[in-house]
Amino acid sequence: MAFLEIENLHKTFGTNTALHQFDMQIERGEFVTFLGPSGCGKTTVLRMIAGFETPTRGTIRIGGRDVTHVRTRQRNVGMVFQSYALFPNMTVAENIGFGLRVAGKSGDEIRRRVDEMLQLIKLPALTARYPWQLSGGQQQRVALARALAGKPEVLLLDEPLSALDAKIRISLREDIRTLQRELGITSIFVTHDQEEALSISDRIVVMNEGRIEQVGSPAQIYNFPRTRFVASFVGTLNILTGHVVDPATGRMAVDGQELITTRALASDDAGKKRLLALRPEAIVLEAPAPGRNTLAATVEDVNFLGSVVRIRARVNEAVLSLDVFNDPGRRLPERGQPVALGFSHDNLLVLEEGV
Template identity: 55%
Template sequence: MAAFLEIENLVKTFGTNTVVKGASFGFDKGEFISLLGPSGCGKTTILRMIAGFERPTSGAIRVDGKDITSLKPNQRQLGMVFQAYALFPNLTVGDNIGFGLKIAGMPADQRRARVEEMLKLIGLPGFEKRFPYEMSGGQQQRVALARAIAPKPRLLLLDEPLSALDAKIRVSLRQEIRAIQQDLGITTVFVTHDQEEALSISDRIVVMNAGNIEQLGTPHEIYNKPTSRFAATFVGQLNLLPAGIFPQGTVANASSVLALRPEMLSLAPKNGTDIALPATITDVNFLGAVVRLNVDLAGTPVHIDTFNDQSTPPSRGDQVTVHITSRDLLVLPN
């Protein structure tokens, strides 16, 4: 069965600079997909090619089995939410939400009903007469989302829609976006450079670097089973450990680079194949629910994340024993 959204060998070149280098992936109907990577990796360019704002140098884009590569943006039945809201400042909230419906020729009474439905969906009933300048950033972005989904698009595209908001609003709004997406069952492509955002709300994630797809997988797979050194280091905190610090026989390849998430190390013995190594505490950072310990492990700086259990943490300079389970080690290309 063909994927609902198919990207095949997509290439985009600007002059001598190739920013997307043969990207291919496919997703099922109703999935929430994040394109995750640093600035300049090509994620927004892919989104803009799906939207029709950029023409691919080569490759194909298909939605529900139909090739849309050459269609104009208004022929693609897509909804898009931008980083900077892009609301019409001279129109009320109701007119902003109903703008696409009016262009499509929907009768006024049906349009009013759909706008009211959208305002309830985004938690802003009764706001239809307000203007954008009378609303907070988070409220404006909710309106932009409602405008995008009002015409019932078959695909929703979100281009870093939360990056202009403060941290607390970002967390609450991303959960609202995910809840709305799940309620509607709309296939969604979300562009972000924020790993926490991608991990918390995605069905699957495309990790990108320098125009290439580094890894495609579920949040669990991306975090726990990275397949490249870039994916491992870009998503989450990671300790890189030379194989030589471990006892002989612990690892098969002494020239490998081994990686370990900070929460996988402990100062207490662990069940399973336990490796105990002497270390020195170099710093202690209290982060609320988590206490981050920085240690020197045979000359290698290592982070250890422990839950705040209200016990007194060790002090700088303390000699400790770090416990590692061999199954938690990730072997990465050198």
């Protein structure tokens, strides 16, 4: 039995359906990220787990206990908000200890726990400061300490880094992951940032229009997307339209050029159009070779991006991007030059949708 169980969760606001049949099982100590664009339902799920929203139907269990209709304060969850939500008239220590005071803990216990939290977030010298005297990153650390002070069973983080600049975001997300591992707390992180999701998650739940598109490890989500939405939302992607030539051997045709994919195709797919996906970093400029896919193309553009050079090449109606590392000794192709694009059979993905 999973530690956090979400079954058939559904949520409507008037005539608008925000969430459709959401099912998820999360193990104790797991770090799961809900990833998707604004309005996809990820924060709605988080708020229902926290108890801020009531499901239209469905069940939420924590540690085997049904908490679907239990008050927020009785669920033993900690929440970190995007806006920090610190009390401006309270010091750092008072903000961290607020939930403990509400729970009726003694003064000595509160002081000990606040000191522990300040050490944990590496801000022991700022105990007497007020939120307006802190940087954005420091405020978010205090919000995190406040959420952890009551020793919650589940930690919920609702886009906690989106208001911070890029450098602080990277540092703080690494700190959050380190703390989560150290404490072993079951955590759910909501974000629309694919890099955040890929860098810190045990598993990622990709959501779109109130539904789960795919669940998997960061490597599975990036390398083996099942749908066009997942493939295009997570990373840069080339999309091709192919015709199934022989389902049994995975043979496809793109612009009259034969390709092979390792994905098994249904026998009745013969002659059908299917969407094919290919990551830019999977393509190399090379002569045709046995055991490799090759597409004849014409270079449209070459863009120098520092450590990487992005080349755009046309294959009939499709334009493919490929990335090569910057090498001063490498001779790059020129616009209008014919080239051969090589890639392995494993890197050519057949998406679930038809055309």
